[in-house]
Amino acid sequence: MARKRVSKEKSIRRTKLFTELIICAAIIGAGAYTVKIAADRSSTVQKSHFYEKEEIKNPIEQPTTEPVDPNKIIFETSMVNTKDKFRGDLILVNEDHQYFGGDEKLVSILEKNDETGRSSFTSVNYDYTILEVVYEPMADMIDAFYEKYGINDIMIFGSFRSTEFQKQLYEADLAQTGSEDSTRVAKPGYSEHESGYAFDFSRYDPSNGAPIDYDGTGDYAWFTDNCYKYGFIIRYPEHKVDITKIQYEPWHFRYVGLAHAYYMTKNDLRMEEYIDLLKKHPYDGEHLEFSDDSGNSYEIYFVASDDGAETTSVPVPTGLDYDISGNNVDGFIVTVHK
Ligand SMILES: [Zn+2]
Structure with a gap:
């Protein structure tokens, strides 16, 4: 029994050895084949050693001037x-940088709306003016909103302001708040509205004309997301108050091109x-x-x-x-x- 067992173990060992040898041969064979393929491939793309030496001996002359x-x-x-x-x-207009104006090329927003047959938005009255260069992109932007949502209740509630008008607004705000300084209305001479490059949105009730606050939410968020396509920025966003020093104003647009x-x-x-x-x-x-x-x-x-x-x-x-x-x-x- 003992002998038989030994011979059986030997036989198992022999079989194992044989199998290992076959696997080894297969691995070596496959390896050699891979090397051959690689060598064949490389011979088609790599230059010969001799060619490389030739190249060093006779370098192609580089042009001396930049192409x-x-x-x-x-x-x-x-x-x-x-x-x-x-x-x-x-132009940067803020509490540190005064606006020196006086020769703005202004147009009446409602007169322009009449001229161009627009009914997609309105303004407070015919005295509300804006820079000529700003009117067309502003109107195109509101037209696009009207086409998309069928809403035409935008009213331009703030546009160009003379320094005199800015002064009245500023003083009215101080009187209302009883404060010495205003965080809501810029000092006269320091408002973007005096440049004519900025305007404010409001909404109005078409049945009676009563103004409705514009907060830039819902469908109106389209303006916040798309105004740059018309050359405008939301000048005072919520997360930049520390830089602009002005409260969040989703309604205030500034033209920059x-x-x-x-x-x-x-x-x-x-x-x-x-x-x-x-x-x-x-x-x-x-x-x-x-x-x-x-x-x-x-x-x-x-x-x-x-x-x-x-x-x-x-x-x-x-x-x-x-x-x-x-x-x-x-x-x-x-x-x-x-
Ligand atoms: Zn404004």
């Missing part, structure tokens, strides 16, 4: 009135932050370059104003569309449309 980049912009100088740093779509509204919205920047950011992109540094959702490409840079001189030299692109706007602080912003 001409067809997308590179050529600049020329434009002489700009230094005082124009207080003018343009990108398509390129800037796009960039500020996508990067969640307010005017204060954006003006700071643009200063980090001077003409002689790295320009800010981006494309919007419609595929329009922009290149943007900052040029400091020459405050001691009547004019400032501003480099502008040759043969391309561009806009120059003051920042109302210390210089100009050039927006190139590529």
Whole structure:
């Protein structure tokens, strides 16, 4: 019994050894085959050792000048009135930066609505005016909302204000609150409304014309989400009160133009932050370059104003569309449309 058991164990061991040998052979065979395939493949793409040596011996001559980049912009100088740093779509107006105005090109909102046959929105009366450049994008935006939701109860409740009117509002607010300062109404000279670039929404009851508060919720959230497509920003959002120093105002829209509204919205920047950011992109540094959702490409840079001189030299692109706007602080912003 004992012998038989030994021989059975031997036989098992032999079988095991045999199986292991077959597996080993199979592995070695497969390995060799893989190496062969790899070698075959590499021989078709890799250059020979000799060829590489030849290449080092006879290097291809590199051109000594940079190749001409067809997308590179050529600049020329434009002489700009230094005082124009207080003018343009990108002027920063807040409690630290006064608006110096007086020559705004204004249109009556209701007169324009009559002229263009619009009934998608209204305004308080014919005396409510806005910058001419702002009327069309504002009206287009409200038209798009009306087409989408069939709602036409938007009323422009605040638009351009003369400094005198701003003063009346400010003093009325102080009288009402009994306070020495106002957190709701900007000091005369420091309101965006004095520039004509801003407007406020209200709603009204079409049956009796009574105003209804606009809070930007429900269907009206469409304006918050889409206003950048028309060149506007929500100037005083809820989460930026520490930067704007103004309470949350979902009804207050500010025109900055398509390129800037796009960039500020996508990067969640307010005017204060954006003006700071643009200063980090001077003409002689790295320009800010981006494309919007419609595929329009922009290149943007900052040029400091020459405050001691009547004019400032501003480099502008040759043969391309561009806009120059003051920042109302210390210089100009050039927006190139590529
Ligand atoms: Zn406002």
